[in-house]
Amino acid sequence: MFSVFNAAELFSLILTLATLITGIIFTLDKFVWQPKRKEVTQEGTSGWVAQARSLFPVLFAILIIRSFIIEPFQIPSGSMQPTLLPGDFIGVEKFAYGLHDPIFHKTLIPTGRPQRGDIAVFIDPSNSKIDLIKRIVGLPGDTVIYQNKTLYIKPACNGQKVCPVTQEVPKQYVGLTNFTELGTQLNEYNEQLGNVNHHILRDPALPEQIYRYYQQPGSPMGEWVVPKGHYFAMGDNRDNSLDSRYWGFMPEPNLVGKATFIWISFTFNHDTDSMWPSWLPNGVRFNRIGSIH
Structure with a gap:
């Protein structure tokens, strides 16, 4: 359990409480208040009760979908470029790594574990208010080495019977890209991480x-042994x-x-001289809609 809720957890808490309250009103009205009203008068349900009853099925559906099936996230930074x-x-997918309760993330039903190469969303271990998205590189028990940007x-x-040996993760140089950091064009590589083929950037x-x-x-710099119950995650934009x-x-x-999958992709205008608000999309990248590799 985390001592501080991040934005997604706070929304989950509010959604859960709202669903619970409207659900109680729905149940009380259906089985207690409504039968009593019919015995006394022909009047219908009061306004606020009717609103709560109509809201409950909608909130319940959203809670189930968001907690156990699919949750939307926005990519805020370039740490996973070019992917x-x-x-x-x-x-x-909320069910990929187990069904969890929507507030404290306790596993209710285990359904699977991350595989090497998966792109996972997780709560930042160093700041519980933030959700991060990175690629899973090391699994429990793995030794991960990152030296000379390799x-x-x-x-x-x-x-x-024969334990695996340390191997360099295969990659092939693709070329210079249009991605830049402080005016420097980044190099792109095609990397084969387990069964997943994807692209990375280096500065x-x-x-x-x-x-x-x-x-x-107990380990030298740039070398890590992943403990049991933990994972080693890296961004595809390796130097950023x-x-x-x-x-x-x-x-x-x-x-x-x-x-x-990417369900929509917006562009934003960050030109400080523009009258267009930086938080408002100014275009849609339709070619990016689809599955993630």
Whole structure:
């Protein structure tokens, strides 16, 4: 349980309370108040009770869908470029990693666990007010190494006769992109992470920030052994992502769901000289609507 609710959790709490209150009114009116009214008078349901009764089925449906099936999220930053862009609105499968209660995220029914290469939404372990979206790189028991901007993984030895060895994650250079950081064009690579093929970005002008990495006790800098019940997550925009390399491991209870599709993608005008509000979309990227890779 978290001591402070983030925005999504606060909305879930309000939605749950509103559903509970209208549900109680719905039940009382249907089985207690309405029969009594019919015995005394022919008058109908009072205004506020009628509104509560009509709201309950709608709120209940939203609560079920949002808590256990699909929840919408907006991508606020470029840490997952080129896979996800600021302005993308994604659908997150809430049942991918288990059915959880909508407030405290306690697992009610286990349905699965993250796989290497999944794009997961989770509560930031270093700030419970924030939801993050990153790619799952390391599973429990894995050894993850990131040195010279190169990713290596030694999968966990789960009782195999011959344990896996450390291997570089395969990648191929694609070329320069239109993505920039402080005026520098970023390099794009095609990476094969487990069974998932996806693209990553690297900044040729930015040295590796290894001195800022989280140092796990007993491990050298840039090397981590993922504990049981935890995961190692990284952004696809490798030099511009605050992820497990900096704050450590993501606990399994922090998982919110698996990002599966983009349902709409907006562009925004951040030109300070423009009269158009920066928070208001000025275009739609229809070509981005669909599944996420």
